[in-house]
Amino acid sequence: MRNRLKVLRAERDWTQGDLAERLGISRQSVNAIETGKYDPSLPLAFRIAGLFGLAIEQIFQCD
Amino acid sequence: MTRPPRHAAYRRYVRRMLPTALAYLAAVGLASWLIPDHAPPTVGTVLLALLPGLAAAGWVWAMARLLIELDDEYLRMLEVRKFLVATGFMLALTSMWGLLELFTTVPRLPIFFAYPLWCLGLFVGQLVNRLTLGDGGGCR
Numbered sequence: 001m002r003n004r005l006k007v008l009r010a011e012r013d014w015t016q017g018d019l020a021e022r023l024g025i026s027r028q029s030v031n032a033i034e035t036g037k038y039d040p041s042l043p044l045a046f047r048i049a050g051l052f053g054l055a056i057e058q059i060f061q062c063d
Numbered sequence: 064m065t066r067p068p069r070h071a072a073y074r075r076y077v078r079r080m081l082p083t084a085l086a087y088l089a090a091v092g093l094a095s096w097l098i099p100d101h102a103p104p105t106v107g108t109v110l111l112a113l114l115p116g117l118a119a120a121g122w123v124w125a126m127a128r129l130l131i132e133l134d135d136e137y138l139r140m141l142e143v144r145k146f147l148v149a150t151g152f153m154l155a156l157t158s159m160w161g162l163l164e165l166f167t168t169v170p171r172l173p174i175f176f177a178y179p180l181w182c183l184g185l186f187v188g189q190l191v192n193r194l195t196l197g198d199g200g201g202c203r
Contacts, residue, residue: 026070028198029137037196038137 003060006034008052023047072132079125087118119178141192148191149184156180 009019016034020027025044032038033048039060040048049056094111102108126146133139157177163169192198 026135026138029135032137032196032198037198038140041136044136 001039001060001062002036003033005030005048005059008054008059009034019051022051070133070135070138072129072134075132076125076129079128080122083118083121083125086121087115090115090118141196141198144192145185145188148188149181152184152187153177153181 005019009016014022016027016030020030023030023044024047029038029040033040045056045060049059052059094114098108098111130139130142130146133142157172157180160169160172164171
């Protein structure tokens with residue numbers, strides 16, 4: 001699964017740590033999701049989408 | 064660059080494991096001191112010999128609590144992967160050694176070594192995580 005997390009984060013000038021803090025997860029998790037090593041659960045994907053004010057499919061796309 | 068703080072669940076895990084390890088060592092020392100070599104299995108010797116087992120059960124409980132209290136799903140996945148690799152490692156090694164015992168004259172491996180082998184498997188699991196995800200997980 002591909003995602004636009006890095007781009008969305010950069011648009012807001014957030015570090016991985018900033019995003020992790022806003023989501024209540026570890027920076028390791030943010031890095032793993034951004035680099036495509038880990039696909040988040042549905043509840044976490046909803047939290048990410050809610051934070052950016054977007055729909056899940058606007059952030060995550062199937063390969 | 065400063066290292067991010069460890070998840071609180073890891074700190075609690077260490078706080079649980081250390082006193083349990085000390086209790087284990089004390090119980091092993093007590094049993095070794097009080098039970099003579101080749102003692103028959105009386106109620107007293109069995110209870111004393113099993114005393115360190117309570118601490119070993121405490122380690123299992125601490126590991127279970129770690130998985131329950133790790134509310135970060137990615138970190139929890141890393142730990143679960145380590146536990147699965149460790150279980151596979153221990154099962155494979157003990158099964159292979161068991162076959163060697165069955166068909167050859169290799170020395171018998173006491174069942175006591177299953178747990179230390181499993182712990183050794185945790186390091187293998189950490190290595191697998193690092194090689195496949197670039198992330199070892201906690202307890203580094």
